Amino acid sequence: MTEDGIRVEYVRLRNAAIGVLDAMPDVDGSPERVDAALRNLRSVLAGGTPTSLGAERETPDPFEHSLAAKRYVGRRAEPVSLPGRAADLRRRLDGDRSPQVRPSDEPSSDVVITELRAMIVAGLLEELAARISPGAAFGPGRNGEALAQIAADLAKELLDQTFVGE
Numbered sequence: 001m002t003e004d005g006i007r008v009e010y011v012r013l014r015n016a017a018i019g020v021l022d023a024m025p026d027v028d029g030s031p032e033r034v035d036a037a038l039r040n041l042r043s044v045l046a047g048g049t050p051t052s053l054g055a056e057r058e059t060p061d062p063f064e065h066s067l068a069a070k071r072y073v074g075r076r077a078e079p080v081s082l083p084g085r086a087a088d089l090r091r092r093l094d095g096d097r098s099p100q101v102r103p104s105d106e107p108s109s110d111v112v113i114t115e116l117r118a119m120i121v122a123g124l125l126e127e128l129a130a131r132i133s134p135g136a137a138f139g140p141g142r143n144g145e146a147l148a149q150i151a152a153d154l155a156k157e158l159l160d161q162t163f164v165g166e
Contacts, residue, residue, distance in 0.1 A: 012044050012050055013044055013045070015050065016037075016040050016041045016043075016044040016045075016050050017041060018059065019037045019040055019041070019050075020034075020037040020038055020040075020041050036051075060079035063138065063139065063141045063143060063144075064079075064081060064082060064141075064143050065079035065080060065081055065082065066079070066080045066081070066082060066085040069085050081143065082132070082143040082144050082146070082147055083143060083146055085147060086146030086147040086149075086150055087146070089147070089150050090146070090150060093150070115161075115162045115163065118158045118159070118161060118162050119158075119159065119162055119164060121155075121158055122154075122155040122156075122158040122159045122162075123155075125151040125152070125154050125155035125158070126151070126152065126155045128148070128151045129148040129149070129151040129152040129155065130148075132144030132145075132147055132148045132151070133145060133148040
């Protein structure tokens with residue numbers, strides 16, 4: 001078998017396996033869909049042609065959707081778009097107070113970390129920002145741009161509180 005033939009077989013097998021995982025039942029899952037997905041996987045493993053399971057793949061596209069956040073509608077988890085996630089986080093951050101400001105009658109609820117940890121977290125945020133910005137890692141898509149800006153802003157805010165920002 002040629003390298004292209006192996007690649008085609010791998011893609012067929014991978015897609016059939018993903019179909020099984022996507023069809024696994026949840027609270028509202030369909031046992032018929034799971035059975036069809038397992039039959040499809042068996043067929044592909046035996047060298048047959050995969051059939052359509054009749055449903056769109058449910059794995060969110062990481063170039064369009066958050067992998068860490070879901071929106072629940074009833075009992076079903078819906079993917080959240082990257083721009084939507086960024087807008088939600090920006091709205092929440094805009095409503096937050098500065099770490100130096102707190103009412104005098106409230107106990108401090110600020111999280112205190114060491115300077116080294118702040119610099120490491122800032123470095124990780126900068127790495128995240130670079131990975132979800134348009135470019136080599138994320139591709140030409142601009143869906144992660146607003147999230148990247150939030151990560152970069154938070155990294156700067158953390159670094160400004162260390163000797164690096166002084």
